[in-house]
Amino acid sequence: MxxxxxxxxxxxxxxxxxxxxxxxxxxxxxxxxxxxxxxxxxxxxxxxxxxxxxxxxxxxxxxxxxxxxxxxxxxxxxxxxxxxxxxxxxxxxxxxxxxxxxxxxxxxMTGKPSKAPAPPEEPARITAGDESAQVGQSALLRDLAALAGWVGVEGRPRDDRGEVRKADRQGLRSALGLRDGTDPVLTALWLAAVEFDVIRLHRTRVTAGPGAGLVREVLAGTAPEREALDLWMGLADMLIHPVTPLHSEKGAEQIRDWLDPWTPLFLDLLSEQDGPAELDGLIDRLLREQAGRLPVGDPRLFAGLAATSVRNILATLARHGAVTVAGCTSDPAREAEAAAWGTTVWAMWPESGTTIELTALGRHLVRRT
Structure with a gap:
């Protein structure tokens, strides 16, 4: 990305x-x-x-x-x-x-060869079809709009790492409807907001950025179709390939690098299905077909890591509108609990019989990647 x-x-x-x-x-x-x-x-x-x-x-x-x-x-x-x-x-x-x-x-630099000038890029051609009508349904876009609204035009102080201050995190969690202990969710949303200029970092403060206006327009259905699709696609790509926080624990980037291809491989399998597919069965198939990627020291451990990573990213893609999931037991209390943790019921409590299918936007995404 x-x-x-x-x-x-x-x-x-x-x-x-x-x-x-x-x-x-x-x-x-x-x-x-x-x-x-x-x-x-x-x-x-x-x-x-x-x-x-x-x-x-x-x-x-x-x-x-x-x-x-x-x-x-x-x-x-x-x-x-x-x-x-x-x-x-x-x-x-x-x-x-x-x-x-x-x-x-x-x-x-003496004797170092120079690159040949890159040819001009052709503008991306986007066939919108019915996809553009679904863009504004993304829960991630709603979260970004809420974050920008919380930051405001006047802005708020930031910490020395460029993130939300600890003293302000409870207020931000409340604005987003999240519970205590969801700092990883806040960090991921903050990184996405910075990356897409929804918020803009200054030396000691953070303010709403120009991208916040586009997010609001997309949610209101007034954004230009191509810009709305480009924003949705870019956010989906970030969900599939999460950015490693600058201040992450030692070794986190190597683990992320190893996990990075698993969700795209799963989406490729999902795109080949004619209709909904059984989620657990498709993940099992992925692990069998990609067994060569599992370290020989403890393949079962790493298979579990890969499966968990795929499920967690699919949960974010479902909130973004790239996939739909069915077959889960309806439980309002669990749904509220999962939402408060920034995820979904079927990701927190896997159960057999759960099915998954790409939306029109999701198929558009797989065709583009």
């Missing part, structure tokens, strides 16, 4: 600085792979240029000559527009790091 936050920052920087397409491409290339493009700690500049960029086999044209100045301009942009992460080093210290590389970096 394209890093929308990074692309938004590159676009905003280009508009703010009035740079040409070549510099914009260089800045985008330099920011590639940074988990948070607004966070620049002491030593990050040297790590970026001397360890990462210098190790690339090909680089953007002009990067050796202009890369240091490009990042200098980007740092100034973050500082002036109040978007620098509070955990960053002082801009003056970052500029000194750039100055110290003025001779070392060009020397390290």
């Amino acid at each position: 394209a890093n929308r936050l990074r692309q938004r920052l590159v676009d905003d920087f280009a508009a703010w600085a009035g740079v040409d397409d070549a510099e914009k491409a260089r800045v985008g290339g330099l920011l590639r792979g940074r988990a948070d493009p607004t966070l620049w700690r002491s030593g990050d500049i040297n790590q970026l240029f001397m360890r990462q960029v210098a190790a690339r086999e090909e680089v953007e044209p002009g990067l050796a000559e202009h890369g240091l100045d490009d990042v200098r301009g980007f740092i100034r942009f973050l500082d002036v527009t109040d978007q620098m992460h509070p955990g960053s080093a002082r801009p003056a210290a970052l500029v000194k790091e750039l100055d110290r590389l003025s001779a070392k970096f060009p020397a390290a």
Whole structure:
């Protein structure tokens, strides 16, 4: 998935600085792979240029000559527009790091080949059909609208990690109808809101971003059809491939990388079904067909992890409108409990006979991915 936050920052920087397409491409290339493009700690500049960029086999044209100045301009942009992460080093210290590389970096880039210019991208063609009418039914979009409303135009203080403060979490949970202990749900929603510019982080505060307006329009049914579908598809992609939080526990990213292909593989199987499929049976089939992906040390443990991950992501996709699930025992108390935890009954209490089917939007999603 394209890093929308990074692309938004590159676009905003280009508009703010009035740079040409070549510099914009260089800045985008330099920011590639940074988990948070607004966070620049002491030593990050040297790590970026001397360890990462210098190790690339090909680089953007002009990067050796202009890369240091490009990042200098980007740092100034973050500082002036109040978007620098509070955990960053002082801009003056970052500029000194750039100055110290003025001779070392060009020397390290001597003889490095440049990438050929990328051909212009064809605009995506979206066949909307009946799908666009379903976009506004997404519970995730309603959650994002509630988050933006809670943050408000004036904004709220943020913590030094760029997240909602602990003192404010109970209020946000109440606004979203969640219970205590749902911090992972809040974190996932917060990351999605930042990624899609529904909220915008500043040095010490968070405010509602321009993307909040699009979310409201989609829910009201007044957004342009293509923009509504693009937003829905982008959010669905983020649900299928969850972003690892910047401050996650050690080893979390490796586990996520291993889990990443399981849900797309399940959706491929589901798309081949003619009508509803038995959920447990299809997950069992997935595990049999993909047994080679299970580590030999403890395949049963990892099969359970994969199955749980698939179920949890399917629960988020169901709330988003990509799949429908039937055959679960109706229980209002359990439904309320699951909703308070940000999930679904059938994900929390699996039962035999549960069936799953792609919606029209879900089939559109599988065709596009």
